[in-house]
Amino acid sequence: LNNNPSKYKLTLSGKLRSPKISFHPPFLMLMPVPLDVESEGVVTIIPQEFIRQSQIRVKLPELELADGTRTCPFSVRFPEGQDIVLSSDGTAKELICHISFKSSKPMSLLGDLLFIDQEENRLLEQQTIVFLPYTHTWHCITLIKKL
Numbered sequence: 001l002n003n004n005p006s007k008y009k010l011t012l013s014g015k016l017r018s019p020k021i022s023f024h025p026p027f028l029m030l031m032p033v034p035l036d037v038e039s040e041g042v043v044t045i046i047p048q049e050f051i052r053q054s055q056i057r058v059k060l061p062e063l064e065l066a067d068g069t070r071t072c073p074f075s076v077r078f079p080e081g082q083d084i085v086l087s088s089d090g091t092a093k094e095l096i097c098h099i100s101f102k103s104s105k106p107m108s109l110l111g112d113l114l115f116i117d118q119e120e121n122r123l124l125e126q127q128t129i130v131f132l133p134y135t136h137t138w139h140c141i142t143l144i145k146k147l
Helices: none
Strands: 018-022 027-031 041-050 057-058 074-077 093-103 109-116 125-134 138-147
Touching: 018 057, 027 041
Parallel strands: none
Antiparallel strands: 018 041, 027 138, 041 093, 057 109, 074 093, 109 125, 125 138
C-alpha cells in the first residue's frame, strides 16, 4: 500500500478434480438371442471426483437401415435412479445400469454409449458396443475406453 512493497508473499494451491466414472464389470457381454428377443446386462457405474450432485444420462447410438430408416436397438434404465448423490465424506453412491438390446432385423453395429453428466461433461470413460451377427443371433461386447 502507498507505493510500499508488501512484506508478505501469498501462495495459492489447489487440486484439479475432474469428474469421471468407471464400470464394473469393465466389459459386458449380452447373451446371443434370436431376432425380436431382448438381451440384457447389468453394470455398476462408479462415480469418482464429483464435487457436487449431478445426474447421468446416456446417449445411445443409432443405426441407419438399408431402407433409410433410423433405429436404436438399445435401451438403458437405471432402476435406482440416475442421480449422483454425494455422501458427507464426498464419495458418491454407485449407480446400477441395465443395458438392453433388441432388434427385429439383422444388423451389425459398432457404436458408443456415451455417459454424460448434467453439465454436459462427456465422462472420461464410455462404453463401446460391438454387435456381430452369428446366424440369427447377436453377440454384444461392451468395452471401456478412454476418451
